[in-house]
Every structure is written in structure tokens, then in C-alpha cells.
Amino acid sequence: MAKQYDLMPTVETLGDDRTMVLNMGPQHPSTHGVLRLVLELDGETIIRIRPEIGYLHTGIEKTYEAKFYQQGIVLADRMDYLSPFTNELGYVLAAEKLLGLEVPPRAVYMRVLLAELSRINSHLVWLGTHAMDLGAMTVFLYCFREREELLKIWEALAGQRMFNSYMRIGGLALDVPLGWFERVRKFLNAFPARIDQYEGLLTGNPIWRDRTMGVAKMSLEEVIKLGGSGPIHRASGLDFDLRRDMPYCGYEKFKFKVPTHTDGDVWARYVVRVLELRESQKICLQALDGMPDGPIKAEAPKIILPDREKMKTQMESLIYHFKIVTEGFTVPAGEVYQAVESPRGEIGFYMVSDGTAKPYRVHVRGPSFANLSLLPSMCEGKLIADVVAAIGSIDIVLGDVDR
Amino acid sequence: MPLEPAITDIEALKERPAVAKLLAWRKDALQAVKWDRNELTLTIDRHSLRDTCEALRDDPTTSFNFLADITAVDWYPQEPRFDVVYSLLSHQHKSRVRLKVKLNGEDAVVDSLTELWPGANMFEREVFDLFGVRFQGHPYLRRIMMPDDWKGHPLRKDYPVEGYR
Numbered sequence: 001m002a003k004q005y006d007l008m009p010t011v012e013t014l015g016d017d018r019t020m021v022l023n024m025g026p027q028h029p030s031t032h033g034v035l036r037l038v039l040e041l042d043g044e045t046i047i048r049i050r051p052e053i054g055y056l057h058t059g060i061e062k063t064y065e066a067k068f069y070q071q072g073i074v075l076a077d078r079m080d081y082l083s084p085f086t087n088e089l090g091y092v093l094a095a096e097k098l099l100g101l102e103v104p105p106r107a108v109y110m111r112v113l114l115a116e117l118s119r120i121n122s123h124l125v126w127l128g129t130h131a132m133d134l135g136a137m138t139v140f141l142y143c144f145r146e147r148e149e150l151l152k153i154w155e156a157l158a159g160q161r162m163f164n165s166y167m168r169i170g171g172l173a174l175d176v177p178l179g180w181f182e183r184v185r186k187f188l189n190a191f192p193a194r195i196d197q198y199e200g201l202l203t204g205n206p207i208w209r210d211r212t213m214g215v216a217k218m219s220l221e222e223v224i225k226l227g228g229s230g231p232i233h234r235a236s237g238l239d240f241d242l243r244r245d246m247p248y249c250g251y252e253k254f255k256f257k258v259p260t261h262t263d264g265d266v267w268a269r270y271v272v273r274v275l276e277l278r279e280s281q282k283i284c285l286q287a288l289d290g291m292p293d294g295p296i297k298a299e300a301p302k303i304i305l306p307d308r309e310k311m312k313t314q315m316e317s318l319i320y321h322f323k324i325v326t327e328g329f330t331v332p333a334g335e336v337y338q339a340v341e342s343p344r345g346e347i348g349f350y351m352v353s354d355g356t357a358k359p360y361r362v363h364v365r366g367p368s369f370a371n372l373s374l375l376p377s378m379c380e381g382k383l384i385a386d387v388v389a390a391i392g393s394i395d396i397v398l399g400d401v402d403r
Numbered sequence: 404m405p406l407e408p409a410i411t412d413i414e415a416l417k418e419r420p421a422v423a424k425l426l427a428w429r430k431d432a433l434q435a436v437k438w439d440r441n442e443l444t445l446t447i448d449r450h451s452l453r454d455t456c457e458a459l460r461d462d463p464t465t466s467f468n469f470l471a472d473i474t475a476v477d478w479y480p481q482e483p484r485f486d487v488v489y490s491l492l493s494h495q496h497k498s499r500v501r502l503k504v505k506l507n508g509e510d511a512v513v514d515s516l517t518e519l520w521p522g523a524n525m526f527e528r529e530v531f532d533l534f535g536v537r538f539q540g541h542p543y544l545r546r547i548m549m550p551d552d553w554k555g556h557p558l559r560k561d562y563p564v565e566g567y568r
């Protein structure tokens with residue numbers, strides 16, 4: 001049928017032209033990086049949504065194959081700039097599992113402490129940016145006040161604010177500087193009152209409740225089929241947390257609750273993450289209270305760099321140092337999959353060794369990558385204004401998606 | 404925890420729920436088993452992968468309800484060249500299993516799992532993009548990381564680290 005252009009188009013005569021295709025991103029402030037979404041719209045209703053990713057693909061998995069095992073820690077940091085320690089932890093645990101190496105208790109406790117501080121840092125950035133996306137500017141400033149203190153704490157420990165590269169295969173790089181534990185404790189003691197402040201700005205706020213409740217709802221069955229993990233499946237009612245249910249790195253020694261919610265919407269994810277902030281604070285305090293004395297590196301001279309002092313006085317240590325730096329260390333052949341509960345969900349390191357000093361293959365199961373496939377189900381058939389809320393509630397980190 | 408040698412004998416591992424289920428259900432689908440570093444690896448015949456996954460997912464003794472990960476390993480120049488590796492998790496039993504399918508370089512095709520777990524979609528696209536393994540029955544098998552007009556599959560071992568110049 002020929003179109004009648006002399007008439008004003010109505011809904012009936014539009015036919016296929018009724019829908020509009022809209023590009024959102026890759027440079028859009030609320031996509032948290034370089035995520036591009038292709039939306040097909042009918043008015044304000046989304047018919048289809050398709051994430052187009054790869055703008056941040058840096059070939060980290062390929063780079064791993066050309067690096068020694070100990071050099072890969074630096075790359076693990078860079079995948080997720082909000083929780084570097086959780087990524088490092090996953091990487092070193094996988095390598096230690098391949099090697100059959102056990103680390104001393106002080107290193108275990110320090111790792112748990114740092115992983116939980118990472119979770120706090122990540123959730124703070126998430127809360128601040130998520131609230132800002134939905135129009136609540138103030139929360140951002142409050143969250144970043146605490147985050148700044150955390151970054152300073154990390155800087156005092158590892159010399160870097162963000163990509164700390166502090167963990168080592170078999171232990172940690174350095175022992176803690178003087179006065180560092182007191183500084184962490186001071187931060188943690190003040191923290192619950194700060195969470196109350198964020199909640200005071202959001203939880204009772206009618207605009208916040210309207211923008212989040214019932215938005216981007218997902219049933220648990222859908223979440224699991226689509227591969228969602230972490231706070232997202234807990235917000236839909238699954239009581240499962242890798243830290244408690246499949247403990248790694250000494251988490252079985254810590255007491256904490258796993259917050260869950262049954263609504264499965266943006267609001268539920270907000271509630272779960274804020275409760276996780278409170279639980280992380282408790283785990284950190286337990287780690288500080290129980291922090292054992294002793295070495296921070298395992299006894300494995302062929303794998304772990306010797307202390308500076310020993311290296312300068314003992315010939316044997318000097319040789320080991322030279323060997324590790326120039327040739328790396330060999331790892332027995334085999335394959336492992338080490339999953340860690342990152343702030344975004346299950347981050348898994350699948351590592352294959354062929355018996356040489358470089359990994360044959362390292363694959364990273366990025367939690368943001370898997371969680372992103374939930375976005376179409378969250379948004380299709382809903383309003384375009386809620387896309388921003390849905391993306392925010394996934395807590396996406398594009399470095400983790402594209403790797 | 405010093406390393407113990409891997410166990411590859413089916414008889415020694417038949418007590419494990421996943422192995423027991425597969426032995427009782429379809430013996431010929433299971434090509435090899437391995438218990439190494441507290442992880443179970445089952446090598447599956449590529450034609451029965453989809454049915455195996457469905458059986459492991461729906462059986463209450465295993466109930467591997469969550470597909471955590473799909474990836475691949477390239478063993479070039481050996482044949483069969485590709486291992487496609489599936490990592491399944493059971494929330495109920497708090498256990499994991501790794502399924503492996505071996506594929507020849509000439510004929511790197513395996514059934515897609517998108518019907519069982521829609522979440523497999525992006526993982527399979529990634530493997531297709533970076534390794535060139537094809538997934539039969541996938542609804543939208545296109546490159547995901549690399550640009551559409553990219554030549555070659557970067558994670559293959561015969562692809563140089565610095566790319567083709």
C-alpha cells in the first residue's frame with residue numbers, strides 16, 4: 001500500500017515506521033564507561049534492547065599468556081578498578097591452587113581485610129553514582145568522602161591509590177606500615193554512622209522509592225538462567241554467597257550474615273548492597289581483632305622473592321631472586337577454576353598450566369559480563385527512563401565486561 | 404596442602420554424584436574423568452553435551468542449576484585442537500563440575516546451550532569471537548569483543564600476541 005504523504009501520519013498509518021532505533025552510549029554518563037546500548041523504542045516503551053560491548057577490549061587474556069605468573073597480578077587489578085583486591089585475590093588463589101601452596105595466617109587475614117575494604121569501596125562508588133544517575137546528587141559527595149579516606153588508606157599500605165598490586169603468589173608484598181591498623185580501625189568505627197547518613201538521604205526519600213521500587217524486576221528463576229550472581233541473585237531471594245557457602249581464603253573463620261531480599265527490583269538490590277556494607281565493616285573488624293603475628297609470605301624460596309636484607313647478605317637468596325625475576329617459576333601442569341565473591345558477583349579465574357613459567361591460558365569469568373545479559377529482560381516492555389536505573393542496579397564495570 | 408596426583412580412573416570416582424549420574428544415564432557420553440586439586444572434570448562426547456547438561460541440571464542428586472562460565476583452550480598444533488570448557492555450579496549442593504568437549508580444528512562445532520541457559524548467549528559469542536568455535540543453534544552468533552570486520556581469532560595460539568602487522 002502506497003503511503004499517503006499528504007495526510008498527517010497517525011498511529012495506524014505508520015506501520016513499521018512506528019518504532020525508532022536509538023543509540024545510547026558508548027559515551028553516555030550513566031552507562032558507567034563505554035557501554036553502548038541499541039534500543040528499539042515505541043514511544044517511550046522499549047521493545048528491544050541490545051548491549052554492544054567491546055569498546056574497552058584490551059586483550060588481557062591474551063596478554064596473560066605472554067607474562068610470568070607473578071606479572072599477571074598487575075593485570076588482574078586493571079580489570080576492575082573499583083575492587084582491585086578482590087581480583088588480585090582470585091588470581092593469586094588460582095595460582096596457589098595450581099602450585100599447592102599454603103600461605104601463613106597473617107597473610108590470610110590481611111587478604112580478607114583488604115577484600116572487604118574493596119567491597120566497601122566498590123559499593124560506595126556504586127551507591128554514589130547510582131543515586132546520582134537517578135537525580136540524588138548529594139549522596140555522591142558523601143560516598144566519595146569515605147572513599148577518599150579508603151584510597152588514602154590503600155596508598156599508605158601499597159603506595160598506590162587504585163591499582164595496588166599488593167598481593168603476591170604465596171603471600172603479600174610488604175608488611176603493614178606503622179599505625180596503619182589504627183587508621184583502618186578509626187575509619188571502620190566511624191563507618192556505620194556514615195551508612196546511616198546515606199540511608200537517611202535515600203531510604204525514606206519518596207522520589208528514590210518511586211524510582212526504584214518495582215523497577216527492573218527479575219524473578220529468581222530468570223536471574224539464575226541468565227547467569228546473574230552476587231547481589232543480584234541475593235536481591236531476588238537466593239541465599240547463596242561464595243564466602244559463606246564455598247569458603248576460600250579463610251572466610252570460614254569469620255561470622256557474618258548474608259543479606260537477601262525477595263522483591264528482585266532495583267530497590268531490593270539497593271537494600272542488599274547497603275546491608276552488605278554493614279556486614280563488610282563487621283568482617284573487617286573481626287579481621288583486625290584476630291590479626292595474627294608472623295610472616296606474610298609462605299616458605300617457598302623458589303616462588304617468593306626473598307627479603308631485601310637476605311638478598312644482600314646471602315648468596316643463595318641472591319640467586320633465587322635473580323632466577324625468579326628473569327625466568328619466573330615453573331608451575332605443575334593442570335587446570336583450576338577459582339571463584340571469588342567480588343562486589344559484583346562471582347569472579348572466576350580459570351587457569352591452565354602446561355608446566356612452564358607462563359600460564360598456558362587464563363580466562364576470567366567477569367561478573368559484570370555475565371550480569372549484563374540480564375539487562376534485556378530487565379528493560380524490555382518497560383519505560384526508557386528506567387534503563388538508567390537498571391544499569392545502575394547491575395553495578396557494571398566495563399573493564400570487567402570487556403577485559 | 405601439597406599436591407596429590409590426579410585421579411583419572413572412572414572406577415575410583417564413580418561415587419561422585421555427577422559421575423554416578425552419567426554412568427547410570429548414558430555411559431558412552433562420558434569419555435574421561437579427572438579429579439585434580441579438588442576439582443572434578445568430565446570430558447563429554449560433543450554430540451551429547453546438550454543432553455548431558457540437561458540431565459545434570461534436572462537430576463536432584465546433582466542439580467547443577469547455574470552455568471557459571473564457558474570458555475575454551477587452544478592446544479594448537481595438537482589435535483583435537485580445542486577444549487571448550489563449561490563450568491557448572493549447584494547452589495543446592497554447593498559443588499562445581501567442569502565439563503569439557505574436545506573439538507577438531509577442522510570441524511569446531513558444538514551444540515549451543517542457549518536453550519537450557521539463555522545466559523550462555525554472551526559466553527558463547529565470546530568463545531566464537533576469540534577462538535572461532537561455532538555453536539549450533541545459537542540465536543545471534545556474532546563477534547562481541549572484536550569489530551565485525553576483524554580477521555582472525557585472537558585467542559588462538561597461532562595468532563601472534565602483537566597481532567598481524
